[in-house]
Amino acid sequence: MTNNEEGIFGIDKDTAIEHFFLTLYASFGVLEDSKKQEMLQMYVPVIAVIVPEGFYFSVCSFHKNQKQTELVRIRSELYPYPIYREQKQIEQFVTLLEKTVSEHNEIAKQLGITYQFYLPQLDTSEWQRAITGPAMLVLFQGYPLSSGEVYNRISIAGAQLYHKKEFIVIEEGDKRTFHLSGCEKLKDNTEGEMKLQWMCYEMKECAELQAVACKKCLPEFVVPILEE
Numbered sequence: 768m769t770n771n772e773e774g775i776f777g778i779d780k781d782t783a784i785e786h787f788f789l790t791l792y793a794s795f796g797v798l799e800d801s802k803k804q805e806m807l808q809m810y811v812p813v814i815a816v817i818v819p820e821g822f823y824f825s826v827c828s829f830h831k832n833q834k835q836t837e838l839v840r841i842r843s844e845l846y847p848y849p850i851y852r853e854q855k856q857i858e859q860f861v862t863l864l865e866k867t868v869s870e871h872n873e874i875a876k877q878l879g880i881t882y883q884f885y886l887p888q889l890d891t892s893e894w895q896r897a898i899t900g901p902a903m904l905v906l907f908q909g910y911p912l913s914s915g916e917v918y919n920r921i922s923i924a925g926a927q928l929y930h931k932k933e934f935i936v937i938e939e940g941d942k943r944t945f946h947l948s949g950c951e952k953l954k955d956n957t958e959g960e961m962k963l964q965w966m967c968y969e970m971k972e973c974a975e976l977q978a979v980a981c982k983k984c985l986p987e988f989v990v991p992i993l994e995e
């Protein structure tokens with residue numbers, strides 16, 4: 768846990784990325800399965816961690832050692848914003864994102880994934896929100912569902928959502944969700960069908976409990992798309 772120059776959500780960028788994947792693994796119930804985790808990572812062509820002076824990307828890459836080529840996740844160095852003009856910043860960000868997604872298509876193809884990853888169209892206000900760091904943008908795309916559909920989401924989480932670092936994990940039936948302490952959904956619990964189980968101070972702890980983020984108070988996901 769660091770404080771620091773480039774803190775996002777009060778944690779450093781690598782921890783933020785790690786937290787995201789832990790939450791994803793927990794959501795898909797694969798916290799114990801490294802093969803499936805690797806597979807899930809392939810459906811996340813890019814994560815952008817945005818800080819006030821620029822952004823970092825987390826991408827898949829092939830790493831060659833003496834014996835073999837393996838897939839690894841790497842984080843870029845800082846891409847600094849060249850000019851402090853918002854329109855230019857958005858252009859630079861979107862151009863680099865598109866380039867990154869197309870590189871991911873090449874990697875995915877080599878691993879036998881035929882899905883064509885693409886950058887969804889967002890309107891200017893959504894890009895503005897994204898580039899006003901600290902924030903994290905995640906593209907999760909093409910994940911095959913048993914229904915034959917694929918699961919596509921682009922999420923942009925801003926730091927303002929995470930100021931309160933106290934998460935409440937509740938259990939509803941066999942499902943666990945975690946919430947910010949002020950969540951409306953918690954107040955709605957008149958029937959008492961939801962049971963307070965734990966209080967967590969980090970998302971990682973929520974992930975370890977296999978709890979999924981509440982859509983109401985932690986609406987990190989925007990533009991959900993289901994396609995054939």
Ligand SMILES: [Zn+2]
Pocket residue numbers: 945946947950951952953981982983984985
């Ligand atoms: Zn909630």
